[in-house]
Amino acid sequence: MYHFNIKKFPVIGLLALCFLTINLTVTAQENVHSRWAVNVPEEASTVNHTPMTTILGFITESSNKQDTYSYYKLQGRALKYVKQYKTYLSNIPVSQLNKDEQLAFWLNLHNVLVIEKIAENTKKAKRLKNRRGTPTDVGKWWSEKVIAVETISLSINDIEQQVLIQNWADPLVIYGLFYGVKGQGFSGYEAFTRKKVYKQLATLATSFLNKEKNVDVRKSEVRLSSLLVWNKATLFNDDDQKMLTHVRKYATGTMQAELLNVKSVSKKHKFDWKNLIFSAPRNQQSFSSGSSGGYKGGS
Secondary structure, three states: OOOOEHHHOOOHHHHHHHOOOOOOOOOOOOOHHHHOOOOOOOOOOOOOOHHHHHHHHHHEEOOOOOOEEOHHHOOHHHHHHHHHHHHHHHOOOHHHOOHHHHHHHHHHHHHHHHHHHHHHOHHHHOOOHHHHEEOOEEOHHHHOEEEEEOOEEEEHHHHHHHHHHHHHOOHHHHHHOOOOEOOOOOOOOOOOOOOOHHHHHHHHHHHHHOOOOOEEEEOOEEEEEHHHHOOHHHHOOOOHHHHHHHHHHHOOHHHHHHHOOOOEEOOOOEOOOOEOEOOOOHHHOOOOOOOOOOOEOOO
16 A cells, blocks of 8 residues: 655646747647647657656555555545646647657546546446446546647547547557546556556556456357457457457466467457445545645555
8 A cells, every 4th residue: 555645745837847838829629539640759858747656656555456546535635736737737738749758648647537537526436337438338427528638628538539549559558547447457556657658558458468357268269358349449450359369469377378279259248347446434534625734645
């Protein structure tokens, strides 16, 4: 379990001063996919994602099975810190970054938006299935416009489907997406960064695809997580064999051996919608933003 003292959280607004300032002229609401299909390979500017690591560390309750999240801690000054980081990201000229920096940017932005949404609506988040929906039947939380980047209003689903999946077309991106439920591929408390993003995603893929609940081998057939099947058309050219090749690439040990005899992918798929909300201890159920000393992430 990782503990942070909220009093140590810096003011994120200062981070923007360290980033290259670029004037942008953008027409309103362009095609989301093509708008961020461009990048500047030689650009060396770096976005500071230290706040995301701090946020994840502050709310993560580590478990041998699957981490849960103490959203109840994100109140007052802590919630303001989340919003400051979100605002900082919204002011980044992302189209003028190099492609790996962009990938880390969009993954972290997607995830902090989900964390903020759940923290502000914890009771409603206990039943996330309808609010998230699926890529082809998007729920309210994922479809509403919640942030503007380079003057373009975006929803969480826009970032996920129109920016990340369309512009990278790499199955690895789905394991970096935070949903707040057991079926997600994301885990850990480290922000994505340009230098490590592909290694981080590959590690998440390996962890995800070696769990029977996500890859269930039944003789010559395998039943996969809905996370893959939902994105089969866009990431695997609607081809079961390409999806199976991807799974085999990251399978290890017993799972790798079991997949050797698999011939087909089951039409049935599954996704665990149980939320990962860690309930607050009774003596920490409520906080006052005016309390002296701020919030402490310890127990």
